[in-house]
Amino acid sequence: MDPFDTFFVGRTLNERWEVTARRHVIHEAPSACRTYDASGPDNEVVIVKVLVPELGASLEEQRRQIDEFLYEIAIVDRCGERNLRRVLRALDAGRLAIPGTVPITVHYLVLEWADRDLRSFQAASDEEHLAASLRFLHEMATALHELHFSRIVHQNLAPTNVLCRPDGRTKLGGFSHARSLDQPRPYGDVPLDQTRAPPEILYGGTVNSFEDRCAVDMYHLGCLGCYLLTNAGTTVQLERRLPHLFHWTIWRGSFADVLPYLRVAHETLVRELEPAAHAMVRVELVRGLAQLTDPDPARRGHPRNLAGNGPRFGFERYISLFIRLARQVEFHLLKRVS
């Protein structure tokens, strides 16, 4: 425990939330946040996300961090206002003054409790894992659909942000990269994590419009599907299958020039993904994931949406697909038990 933890643990925030312990979470760069466990007035457990000022940072940088954090709070609040059921709810937010020679103010956000994230999920059998994975995909597709409908893009769907609640529900958290169409981010987009960034971003493409950002969310959903099947995201698998010459860290050309090679890597990836999917759902699931992770954002998504039937980056068809497949596997499991 560092001095800040010593100071913070045991405090009561807003006369309601008593901080009990620090929670070990790797926050994605760039982030100056920490996470703590806390308990509420009715003994309910909550998570407190705190922006700890970096003492070595410049005033501008500190200002930026505070503004970004306040923006995140505003987005989570908005999700709560719109009653988005698959988004982790904000219970409170505020600030705490730390007295001293140089008084410091820390901002915090109290979120509803989640036991664990997707990385620690384990199932008893492959079929149960598949059923749960399809449920996760369905929940996340629905969460993204709800967010897009509320003119918000998430931009950071990752296993660490898929949070499992004690009641068995799965919710989407981690809104540090989110962006509302109605209210631009004060300092532009937060850089995405390289290990999950879609190819158009890795290869120096620009993401300007709301649609571009929806395409990123769509890629992240497919990436999550790949992770659930193989324990590795799509970007990792793509880069591993590319000749070194085309690795994004050394590529100098345009995205269009590298796209044919990315396509070959993507096709190989999809072919090798097939054995990882259960035969019961293989064809439809792998086809869906291939569409979601298409390296070309102009071709990403369902072909019918591409053809103009429905919103360009609509998730409706995937929501239906994942829930149908999940029920199919669950029915199979039930039949086996009975």
Next chain:
Amino acid sequence: MTTRADDGHRRLVPRWRYSGRTILGREHEGDPKAKRRSAPVASNITALHQEWQRAHDSQSARELVLAAVVEERADLAREAAEQILANPRETAREVIGAARFVLGDRAMSQPHAAANIKTSFEQPFKQARRVIALGRQGLRAYPRNVPRRLDVARAYAVLGQNDAAWREMRIALALAPDHRVVLRLAVRLLVHLDRREEAHALIVRHPRTSVDPWLMATEIALATIIEETPHSIRAGRLVVAESGLPSGHLTELASSLGSVDSGSGDHKRARKLHGLSLQDPNDNVLAQAEWLAQRDYALRKRLTDARIELPGSMEAQCHRAVSESRWIDALGHAYEWHHDEPFSSRPTTAASFIAASILQEYTEAIAIAKAGLRGDPDDALLLNNLIFALARAGRAPEAARHLERFATLRRSRVNEFVYVATRGLVAFETGNPAAGRLDYMEAVRLAQDRANRLQVLASWGETELHHQTALADELYRRVITAREGVTDPAALAVADAFARTYSLVRSARALGHAPDGLSTTARLPISAAEET
């Protein structure tokens, strides 16, 4: 007589291989002038590394290894990768693959591994059929896979199904209309289909050609093929002189410009450009240099000193072996070259020439010529070589049949003296020596330079020797005389082959094994003066 390994020209038309065997080089890099654009992404690998050092569990090891693959930071993740590989049963297959990748085991095969080829001539065609079958199946599921479409187009070209090849290429062009490699391969196919003007028009009107050294090189090569003034000469010279691009990106452009300068007699500038082109060449440029070195002593010396070895340089090795008169090696390299570019008639022309005229392996010459004709049944050079080999192998009726068809073809790539000499040979073999001799005399007259004349005389001598006529001795003497001053290794080798056969027959006759049909008193119907 057979025609030379080439028709006297070699242009830097892009090399075309299956995607799995493509040698990835500078050509496949993106824009050489562009700076690497920084992607708006953040790295978490340091945090993941710290977490793994703290926890040392499988989850943190996995996350670190996966991040290391994307971020190319194998240095940070080696130990984590070893930890994963120590318990492979508990780890997903993809993560094991990533761990191996971090430890240096690239999942993909190295594409530039040149095949060791000494198999049947049928093998490239079998391979082409397999590529088409698998390719079409793959394209049904993934129709936008451009490299696969190019592979299928190439396979169709190998099988001589030119319309299908162009159809696939057109789709590839529509999918990646501005892609350098696709454009160059489209041009390569059009040249193969003898639609050279169309190929030039395609490349010349493309906006990328004005800025891309690789496309400029192709434009210059195509313009010289269709005997037009290249559009990119001026811009190309500027790029070579002032762009500051790495020499690997300028290699083809410098070689193309150098070839143009060689052709126009500006040897000083050509040498400089060839010097630049050989600083970081690809296999195509090396082949061009080796081909030019057959005629350019300075270039040959430079190549001999440099001894550049590149993967996939079968053609260059073939030309080098020809320059050094290593004919068996040259034939072997020509076979490898044929397996590398089975749709091209150049390797089969070279191989059939060496096999028939120099090594006198007529059965092999027939086989390789027929293999080449499968890709392009109307290739005049190959057809000529096939007729020659058939006639020499004692299959005169078959040779005569092919000659009839040959007479109706456009023979712009075959020198007239070659055609006339071959006609003479067939006339001889079909029982009309008088007509044959007249044709040979005409061929000697038509042959413009000493090397060509030497080859005609040697071929004629061989025919007379084969028919045990009285003129063989006189032709032998004439060949010995004509040999002086000729430096072309191929012409000398043809003359030597005749001399060798002549000596063998002479020795056999001296030992009483051959009928005495040769007379030293016989005279040639034309004198040496008349020849010139």
